[in-house]
Every structure is written in C-alpha cells, then in structure tokens.
Amino acid sequence: MLEIRNLCYQVEGEAGEELGILNDVSLTxxxxxxxxxxxxxxxxxxxxxxxxxxxxxxxxGSITWNGTDITxxxxxxxxxxxISYGFQQPPRFKGLRVKDLLALAAGSEKLTREEGCQYLTKVGLCAHDYIDREVDASLSGGEVKRIEIATILARKxxxxxxxxxxxxxxxxxxxxxxxxxxxxxxxxxxxxxxxxxxxxxxxxxxxxxxxxxxxxxxxxxxxxxxxxxxxxxxxxxxxxxxxxx
Incomplete structure (x- = not known):
C-alpha cells in the first residue's frame, strides 16, 4: 500500500517568494x-x-510504501x-542494446531472446527489428518510450x-x-x-x-x-x- 501524507513541495520564485507546487497532498x-x-x-x-x-x-510530509517510510x-x-518510473522523455544509452537493457531491468543475465521479444511485443514494437538495436539517437522518441515501458514490465x-x-x-x-x-x-x-x-x-x-x-x-x-x-x-x-x- 502507498500512503502519502501532507506532502508539500515548494520552490523559490524569481522575486524570492515561495511557490507551492504541491500543497498538503494526502493520498492512499x-x-x-x-x-x-x-x-x-x-x-x-x-x-x-x-x-x-x-x-x-x-x-x-511523508511517503510510505508497504509500511516502509521512503520519504x-x-x-x-x-x-x-x-518501485519503477516511466519518464515523459526517457534517456538514451549509446552502446547499450535493447536486449541488454531488458536483461538489466529483469535482473537476469539469462533473459532469453524470446522473453525479451515478448516484452517488446506488449508495447507495440516488432521485436525482431529492435531486440539487437542500440538505445541511441537512431531511435525516435516514441520508440525509446516504448522500450522504456518494456523494461518496466521486465522488472515486474x-x-x-x-x-x-x-x-x-x-x-x-x-x-x-x-x-x-x-x-x-x-x-x-x-x-x-x-x-x-x-x-x-x-x-x-x-x-x-x-x-x-x-x-x-x-x-x-x-x-x-x-x-x-x-x-x-x-x-x-x-x-x-x-x-x-
């Protein structure tokens, strides 16, 4: 269970005033x-x-996950x-292949090619076209986004x-x-x-x-x-x- 209690996040404005980005947010x-x-x-x-x-x-404020205070x-x-997070604009990793990234996410060097392809298929990528590619600038923003989501699925x-x-x-x-x-x-x-x-x-x-x-x-x-x-x-x-x- 995730418990958020009275969470606040304030930053300083240009004139030195405090700006509230999060104001006393509580959520279970x-x-x-x-x-x-x-x-x-x-x-x-x-x-x-x-x-x-x-x-x-x-x-x-505070954040608790499964009884542990993670604040x-x-x-x-x-x-x-x-806990896993998918960014709006995921990072790229030149020199790192998609299958290697999936294996890292899964925490297993023994992630099979078939398993990696299954994760890619779930996010709408033709697995055999991507499994050996590098996660670099040759991929579009949308492609990198889907690969990142596949890594989150692999982490379970x-x-x-x-x-x-x-x-x-x-x-x-x-x-x-x-x-x-x-x-x-x-x-x-x-x-x-x-x-x-x-x-x-x-x-x-x-x-x-x-x-x-x-x-x-x-x-x-x-x-x-x-x-x-x-x-x-x-x-x-x-x-x-x-x-x-």
Whole structure:
C-alpha cells in the first residue's frame, strides 16, 4: 500500500517568494489498484509522481510504501523496494542494446531472446527489428518510450508509475499499450499509477485523482469521477484527449 501524507513541495520564485507546487497532498493507494492521475497542465501531477520515485525531494510530509517510510530514500533504494518510473522523455544509452537493457531491468543475465521479444511485443514494437538495436539517437522518441515501458514490465515491480505513457506513440502502439495495462491489472500483481489525459486510459482506472493548483481537487472511484471529467470536458476543459498523440 502507498500512503502519502501532507506532502508539500515548494520552490523559490524569481522575486524570492515561495511557490507551492504541491500543497498538503494526502493520498492512499491500495495494493494492486489502477489509479490514473489527471488534471490541467502545471497542476502538480508530474511533481507528485517524481516525489514518489525519489526524483524530487518534498519539503514537507511523508511517503510510505508497504509500511516502509521512503520519504528520505534515494531512487536506487526505492527501486530495490519494487518501485519503477516511466519518464515523459526517457534517456538514451549509446552502446547499450535493447536486449541488454531488458536483461538489466529483469535482473537476469539469462533473459532469453524470446522473453525479451515478448516484452517488446506488449508495447507495440516488432521485436525482431529492435531486440539487437542500440538505445541511441537512431531511435525516435516514441520508440525509446516504448522500450522504456518494456523494461518496466521486465522488472515486474510492485509499483509501476507511468508519466503520460501515450506521449509520442502512434495509434496502433497506443492500442497495444492499453491492452498491456489492462492485462497487468487483470493479474492483480502490481499497483499502477498512470498520469494521463487520455480517455481510454482513464477509463481503465479503478480510481481517478484530479490534481490542480498543487492540490487534490477530486478523488474517487472511476464510476463517480469519470462522468465529472466528461462533463468538464464538454464544458470546455482541455486537459483530456481522446486518442494518442
């Protein structure tokens, strides 16, 4: 279980004033739940996700994962506890092949070629075209994004965090991605937290968290929150979209 209590993150503005990016955020995510975090751009969604992973150190509050206080732990320590994170813009690794990256993620030098190909297929990549390629500048942003998601699947983490996983991928790959999320959730072996504006991803969620102005504006089961999102979109809110980029 993930427990976030009174989380705050403040930065100093140009005039020396304190700006609240996260303001007293409290959230509990039960085991094996699929939670989508959505809301307007600049509302604090990505900052919240990064504080859970340890990429951003909060200025107040606490984060507990499965009974362990991880507030002051570094990224490596959190990863060892079974937390994974997918970036909006994943890094590239010149000289490192896709199959090697998947093996590192899986923690096994014995990851077979067939196993590696299965992970790539789940994210909409033709496995045999990518398994031996380097994760370098020859790959598009969308390709690197899908390879990163494949590495998270290979890690089989207990908590998987994805920051706008649909960004930069085509419609066919987006369909494969939603199928993969659905399959992971159906097995009930991991907790999923996904930041997304996509209707098809939001509709997969057990719970929806709407964040704006650094605060949780709404939080509840999909059946309760999703109709409100649709109503807001109809009324003119632009933070939700229907298809992949």
């Amino acid at each position: 995510v039960e085991d094996n739940q699929f939670v989508v975090i959505t809301g307007p751009n600049g509302g604090g969604k990505t900052t919240l996700a990064k504080t859970i992973m340890g990429l951003v150190k909060p200025t107040g 002051d732990l570094d990224i490596t320590s959190r990863a060892r506890l079974g 983490s207990g908590l998987m965090i994805f920051d706008e996983p649909e960004a930069g991928i085509d419609l066919w790959s987006f369909a494969k991605l939603t199928e993969t999320f659905r399959a992971i959730h159906a097995k009930r072996q991991a907790t999923l937290i996904v930041i997304s504006h996509q209707e098809r991803i939001i509709n997969l969620a057990d719970e929806i968290v709407m964040i704006g102005d650094g605060k949780i504006q709404k939080h509840g089961p999909k059946e309760e929150i999703f109709p409100q999102i649709l109503a807001n979109t109809t009324a003119g809110c632009s933070y939700m979209t229907e298809g992949a980029n």
